[in-house]
Amino acid sequence: MPNVVLLEGRSDVAAVRAIARTAGLPADAYRLVDMGGVTNVRRHLDTIGDGQVLGMCDAGEAHVVARALRIDVSELSARGFSVCDADLEDELIRACGPDVVLGVLDRLGLGARFATFRNQPAWRGRPVREQLHRFAGTTSGRKALLAGALAAELEPDQLPEPLSRLLEWIAEAPATAPG
DSSP states (O other): OOEEEEESSHHHHHHHHHHHHHHTOOGGGEEEEEOSSGGGHHHHHHHHTTSOEEEEEEGGGHHHHHHHHTSOGGGTGGGTEEEESSOHHHHHHHHHOHHHHHHHHHHTTOHHHHHHHHTSTTTTTSOHHHHHHHHHTSSTTHHHHHHHHHHHHOOGGGSOHHHHHHHHHHHHTTTSSOO
16 A cells, blocks of 8 residues: 655645655655645545555644644654645755756746746845745746746755655655654
């Protein structure tokens, strides 16, 4: 039975799919589940039953996952749940660096749109990382597109810790994954 990997949304699925593919993990070793938001975690846990469950969430929502698992937030890692500092997009932007992200935007045909976005009065003069993070979420589907593309840019030793840890657990499972 493949490991079930619970992820908050489409962008998380796109990023994990990209790193798993880069790492050469067999697709039948895991099943990525877009929960449609972290508040749906309990429903997904109820449908999985006794299988190995891994996952990733944002620090601000870790309490929701911990409550659903009936554990303390400090126990999430031991149960196979990785926690992003802010969110996955922030982790990826930090890991890639602004220059790589800007190059990805250009390759995706989004460079001009980003230039227009960052020239808006509300965003003019803000740090480029903040601008990139906000830009990722301004259009439907853009977060998933960027998350997958940014994750694919990273070598295994460049992965943000939450993604690296999750990839390790997926690779080790089912016999030795946390849980």
